[in-house]
Amino acid sequence: MKRMFWTPLLRYGLWLGTLLSPLTAQATPAPLFDAILPDIQQQLPGDLQMRLPSYLPALSEPLYPSIDVGDTGLMVYLSPDPDCDRGVQPDCLTVGAAAIMHPAAFADWQQRHQDDLTPVELSNSITGRYLTIDYGEGEIRYVAWQQEQTGYVLGAIADGISQDELMRVANSMIESDPLE
Secondary structure (H helix, E strand, O other), X not given: OHHHHHHHHHHHHHHXXXXXXXXXXXXXXXXXXXXXXXXXXXXXXXXXXXXOOOOOOOOOOOOEEEEEEOOOEEEEEEEOOOOOOOOOOOOOOOOXXXXXXXXXXXXXXXHHOOOOOEEEEOHHHOEEEEEEEEOOOOEEEEEEEEEOOEEEEEEEEHHHOOHHHHHHHHHHHHOEOOOO
C-alpha cells in the first residue's frame, strides 16, 4: 500500500521538479556555422566573446558563412553565394551579418546612429537598440546590444526577415554560450 501511494507522488514530484527547474543546457550555434567555427576560434580577438545564433528563420535557399576580422572586431557574414568571402571580396553579396565589436568601436557605431535607435527588450534582461536604414537599394534591419564587454550588431536585409524574427535570432545569440 505504501508503495502505491509513494510511486504516484514521486512521479508527480519528478514531473513538477522538471517543469519548474530552469533549463541548464545552453543553446549551441546553428549547424550552418559548423564549417567556420575553427576559423572563428582561431581569429577571435582575445578580449572579445563571440556568440552565434542557435536559431535562424526557415531559409528558402542555402546560405554560406564567412568571416572577416578588422580593427573594430570580427564579422560573420551570410551569403547565398558559396564563393563569397567578405574578407577577400568586400563587394560580394551578403544577406546578413553578425558583428562583435570592441567597446570603443561599438560606442562609435551607436553614436553614429543615435538619432535612429529604438530601445528593445531582449533576453536575459538586456536592453538592445533597433534600427532600420535605407541605403537606397533596400533596407537593412539592425539590432545591437552589449553583453559582457562585447558589442554585438546583428543585421539583415529587411525584405528577408521581419523585425520579430531578427529579435528572435538576437535572443538566440544572447542565450548561447560564448565560443571557446
